[in-house]
Amino acid sequence: MATTLKDVARHARVSVKTVSNVVNDHPHVSDDLRRRVRAAVQELGYRPNLAARTLRTGRTGLLALIVADVETPGLCGLAREVVRAAAGQGFRVVVDHLGPDTERPAPPTRAGAPPGVDAVLLGADVVPPGLVDARLGAGTPLVLLGESRDPRCDQVALDGAGAAADATDHLLRTGRRRIAAVGARPAEADGPPAPRTAGYRRALRRAGLDLPAGYLRTTAQHRYEDGYRAARWLFAHEQRPDAILCYSDRLAIGALRAAADAGLRVPADVAVMGIGDSEEGRYSRPMLTSVSADPAFLAREAVALVTARLDRPDAAPARITVPHAVLPRESTRPAG
Structure with a gap:
């Protein structure tokens, strides 16, 4: 009943x-x-009676959580927290995804999907061209869950620059000095750095270290194979790095496999670190050091922004930063 x-x-x-x-x-x-x-x-x-609510308020009581890839590590935890936070506000959640190729323009069915929702939580660090314009043009509130420079939207995100800087500082404290990074966006090769790259470079500068040519590896996506290929390239570099900072745990797990295939020991020969604190990383061998963000905090603040935006659609966009912490584990034990 x-x-x-x-x-x-x-x-x-x-x-x-x-x-x-x-x-x-x-x-x-x-x-x-x-x-x-x-x-x-x-x-x-x-669970509220959605039909009655729609007739009374004009709202469906539905939120859409749209992610770049349903296979992204940590998504289950994020979705669980979003559902929990939304239920506390009387909302239900539907989940959709953009598909594996987030660089392509979003087709109309995706730009407007799913229909009949009060607001969209877009959990994608790489936002396809046209998606934000389509949602804003339709008048649907949009909250970005991830790093974005779009000033038109509410946003809840990890401090990418701070997280990468703290991760690099951790590697420096373990005695590493040849620190490479994997996961920069292709556009960064000829343009301004994204937050994680900016933080990585800032930490190296503070330590008085130069960035060797080729140490910043771009990847089209954050798949295991992208991390694997980038790490194999770095291991063949004439000045092989003694640490790799990966911009996601998925890239880092690919780098762990690349190290094993290259006959390198982690962390004795090379330290590997990720961002995201995924379950896969906690069960990898060696256990992956990572940067953790608080998914419950992210979900609560995102749903709170949704309710505020529905009540005040003309309010200035808000940006909320999610706290993070470096979790040292086996993959970055001190060198020596």
Whole structure:
């Protein structure tokens, strides 16, 4: 039997009207009552009647989480936190993906998909041309989950420059000095650096180190094979690096395999580090050092931006930075 507003009200020890106000995100509800009701909603698994809500408010109560690739490590954790945060606000979540080739222009069916949602959470660091324009043109609120320079959208993202700088500093503290990076976007070869590359270079400059030619490897995507190929190229370099910072855990796992195939020991011969703190990295051998962001924080703030944008569509775009931390593990033990 479905949970009702009365059930939630009884569980939270509040009135049905208060539950309705919280579920529909009405103002003038105290923070304490709002927390109690949201906790009861999550515990009881309450789901609002979407048809009734649509007739009453013009909203469907649906959010779309669109990601670049459903195979991206960490996606399950992010989706779980988004669903949890959305349920606390009375929303349900549908998941869609752009497909493996995120550099191509988004076709109309993707630019407008999925239909009938109140807002879109775009969890892609590489945003296809035309997608943002299409969503904004349709008047659908859009929150970017990832690093982007588009000033028109709300955004919740890791501090890419800070994360890469902290990762590079960690490698420097382990005694490494020939630190390469894998995962820069192809456009960075002839243009300005993206945040992660900027942070990597900044940390090297602070340490008084130059960036040898070829040490910054671009990849079209962040697949295992991209990390593998880039690392194999670096291992054949006349000045072989003693550490590789990969811009994602998936690239780093590819680099671990490349090291094994090249007869190199990790971390004795080369340290390998990723960004993303994926489950795969926690179970790799050696266990992968990585930079972790807080997916629960990201999800809560993204859903909060959605509700704020629905209430105030003309407000200035907001940018929220997700805290991060370096998690030292076996793949970057000190040299020596």
